Amino acid sequence: MTDVKLDYDLFIIGGGINGCGIARDASGRGLNVGLAEMNDLASATSSASTKLFHGGLRYLEYFEVNLVRKALIEREMLLRAMPHISWPMRFVLPYHKDMRFEGSTPTSKILNVVMPWMKGRRPAWLIRLGLFLYDNLGGRKILPSTSTLDLRTAPEGEGIEDRFEKAFEYSDCWVEDARLVVLNARDAENRGATIMVRTKVISTIRHEDHWVVQLRDQDTDEETTIRAKMLVNAAGPWVGDIIQQKVRLNS
Incomplete structure (x- = not known):
């Protein structure tokens, strides 16, 4: 039995971090929001991450x-807003004089021009400069700054090849990813948002100025139909399936 149940300004497909984050933001802006997740919240990619909440040092x-x-600013905000599910984590980056760039990057190309005698090697000062920027770009207040370690005497050097004489220790943080999704x-x-788990999107149809979305409760097989002004596809690994089989429109 199918009946028209609810109307929304915004309806979201997918209960991972993107879907729940969008639901939180949109409902906070006064929109009437609905979200459907076919399994449980954070049941796919959002609970299978590295758990790291980092600023993207390699970029x-x-x-x-x-x-x-921007990523570092967000990291700082998370640490302040959710200290019960996020913690500082220190990383040790060993260094030796023959360490090279893993591939061709804008930085390696410039270094090959201005310091051709390095022959693709990565100088220690360049790594330290990058970590200095990483420490200071986002207005860091909580995490400790980068330090240099002597691996010949520091306990971090135990079990590491002798060619690694020093290392750089820097900060990032890790987060309980599934709990972050649930909190959102x-x-x-x-x-004011409506969060529906174990609820699968069966079909979506664009009708005039709104979407008609058919839903199925995975436990009872009961089907309902809702109408929404806007539709967000946040289905993670199933984004393509939603576009091709449910929406049937170019994203």
Whole structure:
């Protein structure tokens, strides 16, 4: 039995971090929001991540400075807003004089021009410069700064080849990813959003100025139909399936 149940300003397909984050943000802006997740919240990619909440250190080699700055600012905000599910983590980056660039990057190309005698090797000062930027681009207040370690005497050097005489220790953080998703969903619900788990999208049809979405409860097989002004595809690995089989429109 199919009946028209609810109307939304925005309806979201997918209950991962993107879907729940969008639901939280949109409901906080006063929109009437609905979200359907065919399994449980954070049941796919969002609970199978590295758990790292990092600023994208490697992007500095590609001069993506603004991207890294924004990511570091977000990292700082997360640490302040959710200290119960996010923690500082220190990383040790060993260094030896023959360490080379893994591939061709804008930084390696410039270095090959101005310091051709390096022959593709990565100088220690360049790594330290990158870590200095990583420490300071995002207005870091919580995490400790980068330090240099003597691996010949430091306990971190135990078990490492002798050619690694020093290392750089820097900060990032890790987060309980699934709990982050659930907290976003709960906050979205507190702001008025409707969060439906074990609810599969069967079909979507564009009708005049809105979407008609057919849903199926995975536990009871009961089907309902909702109408929404806007539709967001945040289905993670199933994004393509939603576009090709449910929406049947170019994204």
